[in-house]
Amino acid sequence: MPSPHRILVFPCGSEIGLEIHRSLRYSTHFQLIGASSVDDHGRFVFDDYIGDLPMHDAPAFADQLEKIVVEHQIDAIYPTMDAVAETLVSLGSRLDCRVIGSNLRATSLCASKNATYDLLQGSIPLPQRYTSPELATQYPLFIKPDRGYGARNSQWARTPTAANEFLSRHSGQAMLLLEYLPGKEWTVDCFSDRHGILRFHAARGRDRISNGISVRTAPSNDFTAAFADWAQRIHDAILPRGAWFFQAREDASGQPRLLEVASRLGGSSGLFRCMGVNFALLSAFDAFDQDVHIAPNHYQITLDRALDNRYRIDGLHYTHVYVDLDDCLLLRGAINHQLVGFLYKTISEGKGVTLLTRHARSLTSTLRKLRIEALFDRVIHLTGGEQKSDHIDHTAAIFIDDSFAERQDVAEHLNIPVFAPDMVEALL
Numbered sequence: 001m002p003s004p005h006r007i008l009v010f011p012c013g014s015e016i017g018l019e020i021h022r023s024l025r026y027s028t029h030f031q032l033i034g035a036s037s038v039d040d041h042g043r044f045v046f047d048d049y050i051g052d053l054p055m056h057d058a059p060a061f062a063d064q065l066e067k068i069v070v071e072h073q074i075d076a077i078y079p080t081m082d083a084v085a086e087t088l089v090s091l092g093s094r095l096d097c098r099v100i101g102s103n104l105r106a107t108s109l110c111a112s113k114n115a116t117y118d119l120l121q122g123s124i125p126l127p128q129r130y131t132s133p134e135l136a137t138q139y140p141l142f143i144k145p146d147r148g149y150g151a152r153n154s155q156w157a158r159t160p161t162a163a164n165e166f167l168s169r170h171s172g173q174a175m176l177l178l179e180y181l182p183g184k185e186w187t188v189d190c191f192s193d194r195h196g197i198l199r200f201h202a203a204r205g206r207d208r209i210s211n212g213i214s215v216r217t218a219p220s221n222d223f224t225a226a227f228a229d230w231a232q233r234i235h236d237a238i239l240p241r242g243a244w245f246f247q248a249r250e251d252a253s254g255q256p257r258l259l260e261v262a263s264r265l266g267g268s269s270g271l272f273r274c275m276g277v278n279f280a281l282l283s284a285f286d287a288f289d290q291d292v293h294i295a296p297n298h299y300q301i302t303l304d305r306a307l308d309n310r311y312r313i314d315g316l317h318y319t320h321v322y323v324d325l326d327d328c329l330l331l332r333g334a335i336n337h338q339l340v341g342f343l344y345k346t347i348s349e350g351k352g353v354t355l356l357t358r359h360a361r362s363l364t365s366t367l368r369k370l371r372i373e374a375l376f377d378r379v380i381h382l383t384g385g386e387q388k389s390d391h392i393d394h395t396a397a398i399f400i401d402d403s404f405a406e407r408q409d410v411a412e413h414l415n416i417p418v419f420a421p422d423m424v425e426a427l428l
Helices: 015-024 061-071 082-094 104-111 113-120 160-169 224-238 279-287 337-348 363-370 404-414 421-427
Strands: 005-010 030-035 076-079 141-145 155-157 175-179 185-192 198-210 213-219 242-250 256-262 320-323 352-357 378-381 397-400
Touching (some): 005 015, 015 279, 061 082, 076 082, 076 279, 104 113, 104 224, 104 256, 113 224, 113 256, 185 224, 185 279, 198 224, 337 352, 363 378, 397 421
Parallel strands (some): 005 030, 320 352, 320 397
Antiparallel strands (some): 141 155, 185 198, 185 242
């Protein structure tokens, strides 16, 4: 099997970067390296991580990136922000690797909402644009940057005075003054291949939004024919490559109007990934000139997002894990999935695992029923009142047990780290 293509994801800690990681981490065809200018969540997610890159618009960025491409043998860069994509594509042949995504024309058009609107005027229903607050024929207005994403530096204004006050606070930034659209909102995720063919499009509702990010979304059949027509018209006008999306929202009369087009995958497009349409993987294969086939599943699914936790524990070194069974690995009659996942991770790292339990029934029958007999290097079944600390004979070990008394005894007598089941997430 050929070596996997090495893909640099930059910036890797953005919501898009994290979705790319979720999309490609199990693929044997690609190896991910995360990179960021700001020390953020990407450092906790990507096993291979490069920090302290200059910002994409800094003078030193191109030279530093060239060096990284050579030193880390990067085959492709996957940009996760519109402005970064524009910068990378503009560097052209200076980077001795591929840039996953659209060409410079498409990237530049999508980076500017005004440019997008100018191109699609008369082809796609757009919100009314105004050149000044005084010329607006209806209020409220929605004011947002020409370049940007999410809800950053955006505001709706009820009066010309409020609009002018907001504009004065952002005098150095090009702003759009738009008709306010009060209705439902959708994202239509799309994929166009290297042959210039629109291969997939599907709408999902933006049912709950936080900071401009759709945190609850589900497939939508609203305006199916209209959105299919829009997708083809936008594709034909912009000619994007790989994953891209557009957003729409209902006006006061209940008709959808285009909000924006982006030449990248959407952060919540993981909804369709879990139906079989992996936009990041499709885009990566397409970038390396491989034809792809798309075969989605068809079922009802909803994606709901929240802040997630990832941990890094410094100074914790162990070669063996001692773990309890009842109310720990076996919880309410079922396997503790997170804990058993950690134990398999432990085994893959070459560390030992000992089951240390006071199980009251037939331990052999229980382990066989749970299908985990082979998980342990050793099984110690305590049937009397002896202390578990008396049976731990590895000094570089950790102990996992739901009982505070058991953990306290082990910690006091052996001075090794002890963990309750709810703490295991910090070990993953």
